[in-house]
Amino acid sequence: AQTVTQSQPEMSVQEAETVTLSCTYDTSESDYYLFWYKQPPSRQMILVIRQEAYKQQNATENRFSVNFQKAAKSFSLKISDSQLGDAAMYFCAYRSSNSGNTPLVFGKGTRLSVIA
């Protein structure tokens, strides 16, 4: 079974600075998806960024980028120019692409605080 590990329960960053959230995963599959989801307090979970395993290029979405190391099974999220609105719980998640309805496997999450 696949597992996702987030080793940082909490992180903090100064506004306008850069922060990196770590994620590692374990799988024997070669084709899969990786995600970072953001869950603000009392708000819905939204997708931040997605990476397909077959793509070597790291995904980027505005201030958010990933460092995907397939051989090391590492998938870290970098947030540049941090804003107060980035404060949230961040979940790394894995999904197999082998089955149409395979559910997400979540890590335990990292709570990010942004300091003004």
Add this chain to the structure above:
Amino acid sequence: DAMVIQNPRYQVTQFGKPVTLSCSQTLNHNVMYWYQQKSSQAPKLLFHYYDKDFNNEADTPDNFQSRRPNTSFCFLDIRSPGLGDAAMYLCATFLAGVGTGELFFGEGSRLTVL
């Protein structure tokens, strides 16, 4: 506009009193999931529907049931809530067969058991 809508957002019930949480979606997705999320923990999958096919996770208690009367709606029934069932319940949808892999979440229903 909200695409996955959960009701109620907040539910307070008494120990043992049945509760039903609802989820509706405007995305026409064929898969709907129910997750349980306790404070500061990762969401835990309870079960999901792929069209009308129900898929229960092995460790989901019998106390939890689900219904999906049509594509747009899915319900979570907790027959006899215990104190340990207090949590946020998340509904998510997914379009199987399309290669994005993304799940769309509702805002959640927070259940308090007194």
